[in-house]
Amino acid sequence: MHKILYAEFLAQDIKRFRIQALKIAQKRKAGQFVIIRVRENGERIPLTIAGSDKKEGSVTIIVQGIGKTTKQLNKLKSGDSIMDIAGPLGKPSEIEKFGTTVVVGGGVGTAIAYPVAVALKEKGNHVISIVGAKTKDLVILEKEMKDTSDELFVTTDDGSYGFHGFVTDKLLQILNSGSKVDFVLAIGPIPMMKRIADVTKPFGIKTVVSLNPIMVDGTGMCGGCRATVDDKTVFVCVDGPEFDAHKVDFDLLTKRNRAYMREEKVAMEKFMKEML
Amino acid sequence: MQKISNKDRMKIPRQQMPEQEPLARVANFLEVNLGFDAELAKTEAMRCLQCPKPKCIEGCPVQIKIPEFILLISQGDFLGAAKKIKEDNMLPAICGRVCPQEEQCEVLCVTGKKNPPVSIGRLERFVADYEREVAGLSVPEPKPRTGRKVAVVGSGPAGLSCAGDLIQMGHAVTVFEALHELGGVLVYGIPEFRLPKTIVKGEIENLSKLGVEFVTNAVIGMTDTIDELLENEYDAVFIATGAGLPYFMNIPGENLIGVYSSNEFLTRVNLMKAYRFPEFDQPIIDVKGKNVIVVGGGNTAMDAVRTSKRLGAKNAYIMYRRSETEMPARIEEVHHAKEEGIEFRILTAPVEFIGDENGWLNGAKCIKMELGEPDSSGRRRPVPMAGSEYILDIDVAIIAVGNGSNPLISQTTPDINVNKRGNIIADENTCATSKKGVYAGGDIVSGGATVILAMGAGRKAAKAIDEYLKSLDVPVNQPAGSNA
Numbered sequence: 106m107h108k109i110l111y112a113e114f115l116a117q118d119i120k121r122f123r124i125q126a127l128k129i130a131q132k133r134k135a136g137q138f139v140i141i142r143v144r145e146n147g148e149r150i151p152l153t154i155a156g157s158d159k160k161e162g163s164v165t166i167i168v169q170g171i172g173k174t175t176k177q178l179n180k181l182k183s184g185d186s187i188m189d190i191a192g193p194l195g196k197p198s199e200i201e202k203f204g205t206t207v208v209v210g211g212g213v214g215t216a217i218a219y220p221v222a223v224a225l226k227e228k229g230n231h232v233i234s235i236v237g238a239k240t241k242d243l244v245i246l247e248k249e250m251k252d253t254s255d256e257l258f259v260t261t262d263d264g265s266y267g268f269h270g271f272v273t274d275k276l277l278q279i280l281n282s283g284s285k286v287d288f289v290l291a292i293g294p295i296p297m298m299k300r301i302a303d304v305t306k307p308f309g310i311k312t313v314v315s316l317n318p319i320m321v322d323g324t325g326m327c328g329g330c331r332a333t334v335d336d337k338t339v340f341v342c343v344d345g346p347e348f349d350a351h352k353v354d355f356d357l358l359t360k361r362n363r364a365y366m367r368e369e370k371v372a373m374e375k376f377m378k379e380m381l
Numbered sequence: 382m383q384k385i386s387n388k389d390r391m392k393i394p395r396q397q398m399p400e401q402e403p404l405a406r407v408a409n410f411l412e413v414n415l416g417f418d419a420e421l422a423k424t425e426a427m428r429c430l431q432c433p434k435p436k437c438i439e440g441c442p443v444q445i446k447i448p449e450f451i452l453l454i455s456q457g458d459f460l461g462a463a464k465k466i467k468e469d470n471m472l473p474a475i476c477g478r479v480c481p482q483e484e485q486c487e488v489l490c491v492t493g494k495k496n497p498p499v500s501i502g503r504l505e506r507f508v509a510d511y512e513r514e515v516a517g518l519s520v521p522e523p524k525p526r527t528g529r530k531v532a533v534v535g536s537g538p539a540g541l542s543c544a545g546d547l548i549q550m551g552h553a554v555t556v557f558e559a560l561h562e563l564g565g566v567l568v569y570g571i572p573e574f575r576l577p578k579t580i581v582k583g584e585i586e587n588l589s590k591l592g593v594e595f596v597t598n599a600v601i602g603m604t605d606t607i608d609e610l611l612e613n614e615y616d617a618v619f620i621a622t623g624a625g626l627p628y629f630m631n632i633p634g635e636n637l638i639g640v641y642s643s644n645e646f647l648t649r650v651n652l653m654k655a656y657r658f659p660e661f662d663q664p665i666i667d668v669k670g671k672n673v674i675v676v677g678g679g680n681t682a683m684d685a686v687r688t689s690k691r692l693g694a695k696n697a698y699i700m701y702r703r704s705e706t707e708m709p710a711r712i713e714e715v716h717h718a719k720e721e722g723i724e725f726r727i728l729t730a731p732v733e734f735i736g737d738e739n740g741w742l743n744g745a746k747c748i749k750m751e752l753g754e755p756d757s758s759g760r761r762r763p764v765p766m767a768g769s770e771y772i773l774d775i776d777v778a779i780i781a782v783g784n785g786s787n788p789l790i791s792q793t794t795p796d797i798n799v800n801k802r803g804n805i806i807a808d809e810n811t812c813a814t815s816k817k818g819v820y821a822g823g824d825i826v827s828g829g830a831t832v833i834l835a836m837g838a839g840r841k842a843a844k845a846i847d848e849y850l851k852s853l854d855v856p857v858n859q860p861a862g863s864n865a
């Protein structure tokens with residue numbers, strides 16, 4: 106059992122947790138993830154590590170309640186516990202001194218992009234961040250991103266806050282303004298990452314995305330997390346999760362992530378009934 | 382005991398294993414073989430000729446004293462028989478169920494020359510079950526502690542047997558397991574209907590009682606590296622991480638939804654209990670009323686195909702590119718699969734998977750094979766027959782063509798030598814690797830093999846580690862809290 110040391114909502118359905126896991130806190134690097142199991146009969150799900158506190162021995166995860174397990178997790182409060190946490194898993198982000206970098210976070214993807222932005226900054230890069238959300242209330246980590254970025258842009262789809270439009274629109278604006286960008290990292294929903302890849306490709310800018318396939322073990326044992334990158338099959342949990350955005354088959358990933366839609370609905374309905 | 386001549390012994394027929402009827406068992410996940418009762422066991426034991434130079438022992442990878450334990454059974458001393466087996470095999474309830482006896486001990490049985498061989502495996506299983514049910518698992522007296530600590534990486538049969546021996550030699554042992562559950566392939570791979578999980582749990586509880594410490598969710602290479610284990614706490618390490626990197630076939634369509642590796646399919650069902658979804662959260666694609674093919678001819682393939690039948694598949698096929706004689710699966714598993722209505726498409730292989738516009742598998746293009754010249758494995762090489770392609774309507778395909786080795790440890794410990802297939806290179810007799818104090822055994826060394834070989838390797842390693850620890854001249858660390 107791993108104790109939740111602190112839990113707070115950042116926005117509706119988006120919750121930040123600090124969970125006791127000393128070893129993982131000491132070892133984790135930007136870009137890595139954990140596999141957790143909330144309860145005894147629970148499924149194993151991957152969650153990217155958003156930060157850690159080595160002294161306290163805790164890792165931070167930020168969870169959007171979408172499916173049954175994430176909703177169940179978001180019901181837990183400080184002092185509660187989760188069953189299992191394993192990690193850190195996956196390859197750390199490749200942090201180099203690129204020059205000018207743009208970090209794009211869409212929705213809860215901002216939580217995953219944040220530690221990479223911190224690492225890029227620490228390495229001496231000029232960091233421009235674009236944080237996107239559907240609407241003002243769903244913008245997360247604005248302050249944290251601001252503190253670690255040289256420039257920060259917030260975009261909302263409905264124009265209720267910051268720039269009115271998608272993160273891609275903002276990125277295109279930056280690129281068209283003639284700024285020289287050497288590296289782009291984009292983390293968010295698959296359609297967003299795909300569009301970012303399309304935007305940066307004509308400019309020939311190295312672009313990296315973090316993939317979020319369905320996983321089971323997270324250690325390379327099952328192959329459930331496979332994706333096609335550069336026409337080759339990869340196991341995202343051990344070969345990634347970060348890949349060259351221009352080589353990822355996003356359509357395949359989108360389809361594969363729908364494999365259990367029917368079951369997710371069944372689980373959700375059962376969970377909602379139990380909550381009543 | 383009555384005197385009985387060898388001639389009369391030969392006349393006793395091989396006793397049938399009581400089992401669940403095929404029609405009943407495909408509707409549940411309970412064990413198929415029900416086990417001998419005392420009467421059947423004693424009768425079967427009478428068939429053993431008590432050869433002065435027993436051939437069977439030569440076939441056993443850990444040299445169980447087979448005629449001796451069978452004699453004890455025929456005398457009704459079942460607990461004595463269990464003790465006799467345990468001198469050489471730590472996990473008889475497991476091995477009695479899953480060892481390929483027909484190619485190890487039973488194939489050499491002298492009775493078997495003219496008649497069916499003595500059912501050595503079933504007798505082994507009987508005494509192990511008897512001991513567990515009647516006497517409970519026995520915990521030997523603890524040995525004086527040596528103060529040395531060993532880390533075992535992986536909790537499959539290799540890791541468990543090594544831990545069991547080391548703790549009884551007086552060393553402290555911690556087993557690190559990547560998953561949240563202990564047992565390795567015994568829990569995530571081999572299904573309940575062949576090896577009930579309570580048996581594996583019992584063995585693990587027994588080790589806990591002996592003082593073995595278990596740490597789950599510890600992915601060595603990531604959570605801790607081998608070097609960190611050696612620097613921080615442990616005097617030696619045994620790596621028993623198994624062969625856990627599934628091979629795919631590299632044919633078109635392999636990433637369609639509905640194509641699983643056998644590891645994923647079996648892990649979802651066995652470890653995550655997806656067959657009890659939604660009571661358990663982890664889902665699996667619903668195969669009720671659908672067509673499933675399993676590609677491969679080993680135990681894993683048989684387990685996957687029989688599992689899919691139990692999940693309600695309408696047609697469940699084994700597709701294997703060689704002929705049935707080349708199938709590596711245990712004969713009993715092939716036999717049980719056939720009884721359960723599994724259709725065998727031998728000398729056939731898929732060349733492409735076909736899907737719909739949403740990325741769901743709906744067919745396999747298959748090609749027929751004929752056997753040509755023997756290949757490097759000594760088996761006749763399957764050669765595709767031009768123009769024999771056909772399409773099979775399927776909804777789920779499970780690839781069970783073998784496993785490579787997981788690179789997490791070798792990547793983070795470059796001074797452990799591996800061969801070109803990624804298997805750790807270890808001494809055959811001592812399991813020592815190229816790195817001082819680090820030993821390795823089981824599937825991570827041999828590639829996918831058997832439970833008994835993994836167990837044997839674990840025991841060999843324990844012996845070698847014990848000798849290594851005794852040879853160390855660094856002083857034993859002062860135990861925590863001592864005033865010295």
Ligand SMILES: Cc1cc2nc3c(=O)[nH]c(=O)nc-3n(C[C@H](O)[C@H](O)[C@H](O)COP(=O)(O)OP(=O)(O)OC[C@H]3O[C@@H](n4cnc5c(N)ncnc54)[C@H](O)[C@@H]3O)c2cc1C
Pocket residue numbers: 478479480481534535536537538539540557558559560564565566567570571599600601602621622623624625647680681682684711787789790822823824825829830831832833835
């Ligand atoms: C479906 C199936 C059916 C089989 N049927 C039979 C049969 O009938 N008879 C038979 O004799 N053999 C059978 N086998 C083969 C047999 O199970 C294996 O040969 C045996 O389990 C190997 O034992 P092991 O201890 O080397 O590894 P495993 O049992 O594979 O255990 C390795 C353990 O190490 C863990 N691990 C891996 N990497 C790490 C890491 N980095 N850190 C920490 N832990 C790690 C794994 O999670 C796993 O729990 C079968 C195999 C399968 C897959």
Ligand code: FES
Pocket residue numbers: 319320321322323324325326327328329330331340341342343
């Ligand atoms: S999640 Fe199983 S191999 Fe990646």
